[in-house]
Amino acid sequence: MFGQEFVLGVTKPMLQLVLAAVIVFALFWAASRHKAMVPGRLQFVGEGAYGFVRNSVGRDIIGAHDFARYVPYLFTLFFFILVNNLFATIPFIQFPTFSRSGMVYSLAILSWIIYNGAGIKRHGFFGYLKHQTVPPGIKGPMLILLVPLEFMSNILVRPVTLALRLFCNMFAGHLLLILFALGGEYLITEMGGAYAAVGLLSWVLFIAVALLEVLIQFLQAYVFVLLNAMYISGAIAEEH
Template sequence: MIIEASATVRAEEFHAPGPAIFELPPVFEIGSLGVTKPMLQLVIAAVIVFAFFHLALRRRALVPGRLQFAGEGAYGFVRNSVARDIIGGHDFQKFVPYLVTVFFFILVNNLFASTPFFQFPTFSRAGMAYGLAGMSWVIYNAVGIRKHGFLGYLKLQCVPAGVSPAMYPLLVPLEFFSNILVRPVTLALRLFCNMFAGHILLVLFATGGLYLMQHVDGIGYVAGPLAWVLAILVSFLEILVQFLQAYVFTLLNAMYIQGALADEH
């Protein structure tokens, strides 16, 4: 009983990771501006995406080399599976550069969470995710206003077709709230929450396993390594989640653009 009580007391000293682990100190400062790790990762990701496609496609050949083949395959995946299939064959081409950039920019930033040295998901910081979602909101609304006019676009988004005018007082505010105001919030939250939760889970398994081995006698020598095994398994699952979140974000952008261009809600 004394041994069990002692182990319990020591176990209670473990502090589970929380939101504080995302508050990183500045890497360096430019005047009064502190440049943090997520800010640097945004720049590095942009450079990686630009460099990859530039190098892959700068010397295009009829028979592609491996780098050109990889670049064309990456471009074709978003072009055909997202832009053309969702937006449609008539209007999709002009939005392909944007959708390709968004997909690979998010993907690289997400993969930073599983990359040695970085090991931090950029979009686990809410401000980063909301900034990207805000840009998407501006683009698809601007596309709709340009095609239908301001009032025409509001009517398209807020007035459901085939509904009795008697239902307008109830449905129009709901449609406005859902289609105009809530979309960028849910778009950002989906990306942010998945990256945030995955990172906390990995840190919990890693630090918890170490604590069990160092401070809990007996069962700690079994539970600690088991926690590390779970951390490795979750890491592989996180790579899948990182890809899926980039894909879903891009897919929803394409759907919102298609809805803005459509002639009927």
Template sequence: MSAIRAEGFIPPGPADFNLPPLGHTKDTAPTFDFMGYAFFAGVTKPMLQLALSAILVFVFFYYASRKRALVPGKLQYIGEAGYGMVRNSIVRDNVGSEHFMRFVPFLVSLFFFILVNNYFGLFPGIQFPTASRAGVAYALALIAWLVYNSVGVQKHGFFGYLKHQTLPSGIKGPVLLLLIPLEFFSNIVVRPVTLALRLLANMFAGHILLMLFALGGEHLLTMGGAYIGAGLMSFVMFMLICVLEMLVMFLQAYVFVLLTAMYIGGALADEH
């Protein structure tokens, strides 16, 4: 009997991340028609979240810095603390004191952009981490890849940069036939993949867990009887995982930007 009743529960899976376009229904197309033009066709929730996060980051730092004072207010203090953390502990320490300031705007923006999109997974009414979609994570990694490779080419020249990334200093002889392809694969090809995969996998797995305990707890409560205790325990686990996810989401934004800064610093270094 229990097995039959449990069949009504559909566990969350990868299909839950394939969100349909906004306004999509079984009978209508996901478009908004105005004077013969179709708008918003194919616009999805993650797309709007990306735009919203960019607006939120801009508005926050605009108001945090608009009325700068020697004795900062609460908003200015929070903005300065966040900016200072990324500027000093990430960018300056990994890019180097000579070149780091030119990359501070990009890396500060990247950190808070990823952070806000990650925390969307816990925000009521949204509850979907944008980077749990592969397209978002790999697009961010591609931007980072283009930045650190372009600055490396700018400093060393194209062939000089290839030599810089693939030829370890102080090593000679036949072993280079093995090392050069490995270094090229590791430094040029694999880096953006692992950069994106780390962010994607953590956001994906965390969201799956949250859905599992939330939906599973709801289903157990509706079954009643002896299942109520298990349902309440499931919701307790949901709350605990939310707290854990707050830390994981912050760390993933931090690690993504930290590695990007390290790659920039490596591209600008004089020796490999």
């Protein structure tokens, strides 16, 4: 059994990715299955969730003219990341998928392809490079310094910073929860005496950090999708 798992290379985060995709698909398929003029509870929740991403991220950031074609990606991305983040606080799973950097970089590369592809489609390949690397109103020798900096910032560095922001927050939060939970257990069971009170305090902090982590998990999913929308908006904009 263990040999088969090693050969196949299936890990817990991989299974969580599949589980999150199934959960997101099943939830919104069920919400849209029986559409009615007066929505039921599940349809109401699904429409509210869709409207949140569509309006507050897609339309407000990308603009009313172009946002619709990118909403399905932004909507799916937001809830896929959110479910994977919430796995960190679900009993018997308790592991944030995106505390593994490779998982996050895959999403960042996909986003990089999409927003650069959108910009190339709008401006053409060389027009897009100019759009992203040549600041408007700047001429002469100053471009020798600015063009490489703009290329690094807008083309190369964005997917790295996009991934690191999500990865570091999920990884750090997971470490804090482990520290308070296991540290409290050690102080109570192994040290005893006055240290037991400190262990109980550690468990209280564990609960407080766990509640805070739920907010952070939502915010990190939102920020990741918000930045995607901003990058798409900048890529297809007529002005730099």
